Structure formats: C-alpha cells, structure tokens
Amino acid sequence: MNEKVKDIAFRIKGLRLLAGYTEEEVSKAVGLKTDEYSRYENAQDDIPVSILYELADYYNVNMTEILTGTSPKLHDICFVKKGEGLKVERYDQYSFESLAYKYSGRKIEPMFVVLDPDNSPDMVSHKGQEFNYCLEGRMRVIVGKEVLDMEPGDSLYYNSTIPHKMVALDRKEAKFLTIILL
Template identity: 40%
Template structure:
C-alpha cells in the first residue's frame, strides 16, 4: 500500500507542475473526477493502464511515475532477474518493469504475474499490446471475446479495446507484456 501512496503522490505532483485541475486531468485520462481523485490520493488501486496514460499526458517516462527516478541509459539496459521495480495490483496482477532504466523507450516491457481472480472491470489504453505466456494458462477477455492461452502462446491486440486477464487451471500465470 505504501508504494501506491508514493505513486499517487508523484501523479499529484506532476498534475500540479503541469498547472492542471483535477477535472481537466481526469478528462485527459478518460476517468471520472471522483476516480482520478481516488488514484491521486492513494485511496484506490491504480491500474497500470492509467499510469501508462498519465506518463503520456505528463510527458514523463513511466519509470519516473513508478520509481521517482528518470531513466538514464540510452545504448542498452540490463535488468537482472527480480530487480525490476514492481507494481502490485491487488491479487490480480503484479507488474515488474523490465526496461525501467532505458530512456526514451518506444514501448513498455513488463513481466506480469496474474492471479486467478478476474478483475471486476476491464481496462483499456491507447496503443497495442503483445503478451507471451511464460508459465501457466491465461484467460484473456477482450470486449466480448474470451481467449485461453497456454505456455508458449501469444496474443497481439489493440489495447484501446477493453480487456482483462486472469490465470486459470489452478495456478497463477506469468507472462511477458509489451505495450506499444
């Protein structure tokens, strides 16, 4: 919970630096004023899709929102196993940023651990997404479509369509997510 409050404080600071009101920012991020306020005050779980959109609105690297530090590497970036900054989304997802220290990325790359509980709401964000299943079985909902992916399977989709995922088969799943 402490991480969520730190991330929320960074979002608030970015909004204030940009000189934007809560209603203006909420509109840009396509959420209600009430939901935005909950995110900014650390009173609600913050979806990675929201953080990604906020990074675009405030013109900062996602890493700056997640860690409070700007990435500096520009030739290559190595992230050792288990060292990428992570964001936990309740029981549903844990995201580990696999390219957090590379500046001016054209995509975001995460190792995601998905629990067996389907989120209550579907998320959407601009761009495209690629998921490659590393372990387990993953059920993905995209709008009204349900897709089951097994280890070694992949999916590429327009992430502007509402989507969510959860593990099935009695164990959590782990997958690589690339957001473009």
Template identity: 40%
Template sequence: MQERIKEVADRIKELRNILGISIDDMSGYLKVGREKYLRYENGEEDIPASVLYEISRKLGVEMSILLTGETPRMHYFTVTRKGKGVSVERRKQYKYQSLAANFINKKAEPFIVTVDPNKTEVQTNSHPGQEFNYILEGSLKLIIRDNEIVLNEGDSIYFDSSCEHAMVALNGRPAKFLAIIM
C-alpha cells in the first residue's frame, strides 16, 4: 500500500509543478499546513479521499488520474463490477472503492465505503460540497458537528460536508455504505 501512496503523491507533485502551482498555494487552497501538505506530496502520509478530490479540482484533472495514472475514457457510461472499484485508502478505519473512476467529467464522486469497528479516537474531517450516504450493511453512527445520528441498513443521509463529520461502525461489525460526494 505504501508504494501506491507514493505513486499518487508523485503524480500530484508532477502535475502541480507542470501547472506552476506553489506548495503554499496548494496547502492554502486545501486549508492544511505546509508541512502536512508536504507529507502528502512526499508520500509520507496517506491522502484522505476528500483532500484528494480537492487536489484533483485544483489541478483540473479527474481524481482517477491521480489514483491510477490513466485518463478516464468513458463519455456515456462506465460499469464497475462488484468489488472491482479503484481502491482509495483514506484512514485506517475507512476503505473506499471508487465506482466511476473511468468516467470523464463527473459531477460527483461515488464510492462504496467500508468502516471497520474502531477502538481508537474518532477523527473528524470536512471537505467542500455535499455528501449523500446510503447504508448497505451494518449500523453506522455519523457525527456531524454536535449531532450523533445512528443509521441502519436502508437508511440514508444527505449533508453539508463542509461541516466537521466522522463515521463510527457500531455493534463491533463493519458498516458498508454508498457515498456520493458532490
């Protein structure tokens, strides 16, 4: 996995340099410190999916280019077979599979997300835009600002993803959900 993180980081660094975007401009745009951004770009720290999405927007490329090094080719449709989505490691307790990596000019990023039961401290994140989550398996506690919402299989939520949020799998079992980031 570390090799894959380094490959993504190298693509980001190369595109940023080609486009003449400074490290300070990129870290400012992402609202992360310069040192943290450099850890991302040097492959020393995994890049959260939400940050990767914002990096792709700043660089003017599809997120899948950063993930795979390949340009999306599909204009009319794309099919992702069960379990074959492009994997995105976000945090140790979250596993993402991109469901439309090969579609060009997407208006949203759909993922299947698996949240493993977590014994460590819950870490919140935020990113520009909106997010829709539909629970496929298990139970999930979604924390948005000071609110805790328990979602079970078949439940869904739509929220402003610029608000600090986090997900916790409940009952000692993984939770799996469809996430669409817009």
C-alpha cells in the first residue's frame, strides 16, 4: 500500500475515533461488512472513491479533508492551474484529478479522469448524479444494462446509484471530465 492510502486510512480511523463510533456502526452506515471496512481503515485494501464519498457525508466533512488532512478554504472562487489538481489514487484503472479541491462547501465534484487501456474496472455506484464529457480517445460507459460508446465531444448524464464503469477503447487511454453531484 502506498503512503497516500495509509494516510487516508489513518484519517478515516481518526474520524471514527473522534466521533466515538465503532467499526460496526460505521460499516453499517456506509453499507459495508465490518471486516471489509476494517481492511480499509487499516490500509489493508485501497478504499473506493464511492466509499470515501459515503464517509465524508457520514462524518459531515469535505472529501478534501479525508484525502489531504486539510480543509478547503476558498468560498467564492477556486482557480486550479493545468496539472495542479489534487491527484486521487483510488483504482489502477482510473487516474483522477480533483479540480475544485480548494473550494469549501462544494456541491459538485469535478474531476479530470484518465482511463488506463490495459485494465477493466469493476462496476461501482455512489450517491448522486454524474456527468461525463469525453475529451480525448474513445471510451465505453456501462450504466446498468446500457452500453454507450463515447468519442470526444460526447456527454452523458446519469443516476450514479446505478452500477457503472468506464473502459478505454482501441487500446488507447481515454480522457474525460466527470462532474459528480454530491
């Protein structure tokens, strides 16, 4: 496990202890088996982004606090230069870059995502709604039973509680913007 994953695990354990909850209470609240939650909290497994969102919501903290250990401070405007977004390493198949991590109290989570053409991710689901805009390459998006192939300029908006995944096509990485309504 890399150091970032260990740091995130340490922070979620700290939040639980500060709140006075047991692992069983938190795991039930976020819809996990206790042993699965315990593996995340003890940095034995990488924590899916969807679970991080659930934990942030459960503890009423900003996702940036869980990822970095610091609270976002900006309230009126947040400018992030190209390549300076917060890297979120959650899955081998996806490379996430949070584009508004400095903004406090945000209602959406915009991210730049790069799909690895050599890996196919598992289906995931999380609260809210999601918007994807294909920037480069081609990608297949599977939402429930729907299968959609996207090219640059194509967009998709869907209920993200439905299991979904994105896969790069043509053995080339694909890049897209995703905006998740929190």
